[in-house]
Amino acid sequence: MDAIPSWPAFLLAVVLIAASPGPAMALILRRAALGGFRAAVPTVLGLELGLYAWALLAAAGFAGLVAASEVAFLVLRVVGAAVLCWLGVQALRAAWCERSAGRSGTTALPSSRRGGWAGFGEGVIVQLANPKAAVFVIAFYPQFVPADRPLFATTAVFALVQVALETVLYLLLAAGVARAGTWFRRPRVRAWLEGVSGTVLVGLGLRVAVTSR
Template sequence: MPDTPTLLSFLGTALILTLAPGPDNLMVLAHSLARGRRAGLGLALGCALGCMTHILWATLGVSAALAASPVAFSVLKLAGALYLAWLGVGALRAARRAPELRQVSGPARRWRNDVARGFLANAVNPKVALFFLAFMPQFVNPTAHDAALQMVVLGAVFMAQTVLVFGAIALTAGHIGAALRRHPRVAPWLDRLAGIVFLALAARLATSGPLR
């Protein structure tokens, strides 16, 4: 198990990295503005769960294999970019719907769908996998017999703080979005903003290299 100083150092570094502007928190911000707090919290939880998959990949050596295979990296990168683009197109299409057909919350919009969106958007991003492959071992004692357990514990800490940080972003942005959506002409622009953010992230992922 990691000792207390290591855990505190890891937590502080993780908080800084999570708060820094990046693809996941931008997605949560835009989605919460357009779809409300509930949807934003679902996406935030999904992104955090997606991080855990990358941590497990790093622990099992899958991320190292991905880093060594340009073809596998490119295929997964393309899949991630296409998925983000699909989310962006969906948001832009939502902006064209009549107000009474634009679902923001309620039973018709299932929370687990937003969780799944966040999970997939994070899990199919190979750059996140390589980030954890480079980041996590810095806080693990490789000579200890429980190195894999250390990775899992640190991963759980990372996921927990991600839920808290992204959850705060979702609640804040959702509150602002709710106030803005009281004006009928503003709601479509929130959807357009979310669509533009998703499409920009898709383009950035598709055109970036593994070390950028």
């Protein structure tokens, strides 16, 4: 993959994409703030595996079929919206329980500390159930793949570089947020964070529900 002139532009685009807000960043921030760095790592890996899977599916032509099919795109859109809204409702429920416990002077149940595999699966599902991910990879990678290079192999390498770079950036973000974990896990702050996270996730789910190709 040497001598590809589009590498600098590709790397810059990946950094800008990773820095943009969306379901991935919302999940990572919530996990790191409430569970610490170790809780965020599986979610980051799951999200990046989902992204890499979409990239390979795009290179093989499957993602294009999904984006072009009205039924497939609708099903994916409904599933993606349902997953994000479910995660948002869970966070809002946790915020309500935290506030109720604070008003009554009792101790709230700790936020659900799902294991690593659960966080990993959550990341994979959120990424694979996102119809905008399918549209994104179809439009994104062909811009950087030279015409004289094999599409599948070159896309796979580009996607691997993106996954590696995003993983590093997201883990750095998670580490930074986790350093303030004690403050985030104070009852009032945790309730506020759960409420904000839940609202953002539900909003993203509704946006996915009405998204078009």
